[in-house]
Amino acid sequence: MKVRHAVLLALAAAVTLTTVAAAGPEAAKQHVVIDMKIAPKETFVLTPLQSGALKRDSGRITTVSQVLAMSGRTVMRDGQKVTIFNGALWTLEGKRGTLTIRERSEWVDVGSDVNGDGQPDSVALGTWKVVRGTGQYAKVAGVGRSGHAGLGRIWTARQEGFLTVPWGADEKERRARSRRSFSVARLKRS
Numbered sequence: 001m002k003v004r005h006a007v008l009l010a011l012a013a014a015v016t017l018t019t020v021a022a023a024g025p026e027a028a029k030q031h032v033v034i035d036m037k038i039a040p041k042e043t044f045v046l047t048p049l050q051s052g053a054l055k056r057d058s059g060r061i062t063t064v065s066q067v068l069a070m071s072g073r074t075v076m077r078d079g080q081k082v083t084i085f086n087g088a089l090w091t092l093e094g095k096r097g098t099l100t101i102r103e104r105s106e107w108v109d110v111g112s113d114v115n116g117d118g119q120p121d122s123v124a125l126g127t128w129k130v131v132r133g134t135g136q137y138a139k140v141a142g143v144g145r146s147g148h149a150g151l152g153r154i155w156t157a158r159q160e161g162f163l164t165v166p167w168g169a170d171e172k173e174r175r176a177r178s179r180r181s182f183s184v185a186r187l188k189r190s
Helices: 002-022 064-068 169-189
Strands: 027-039 043-048 057-061 073-077 080-094 098-109 121-133 141-151 154-166
Touching: 027 064, 027 080, 043 080, 064 080, 098 141, 121 154
Parallel strands: none
Antiparallel strands: 027 043, 027 154, 043 057, 057 080, 073 080, 080 098, 098 121, 121 141, 141 154
């Protein structure tokens, strides 16, 4: 009787643990940075700041000309002219896939020409959101913030935020096998 009771108790515990584990998140959030050399290079490097499904990637930015052709809306805030660009689409074609993000940025002039190229310098802050992706970026969602330095003919940016990667079927199967083997081992000990 005690053995049967112990087996039922172990079985109930295993089912409970399996159910709780199965109810875990179906996606993993990963902190990333995207460093962009927009002009004149038109290149990017995506660097994960923590381990996860996404790996370091680099490649070219294929939509720079479309972004440069956008017209912004100028407003005055406390006496400072701010130019707002809403809806810039950045398409990043890397070795591991293509990632497209939509960005809203607000630019202000810094009142100097630091690098002496004859062009006014400006800086911007913004926000971005993932629109679509292929390869390692397929079904990825995410948001973040951005900072830009437009030094006349030289333009760099840093996008930092979180990308959420849905677990693929292989990860779900690995987790299911792990739960099953844990449950079997638990029953054998009882």
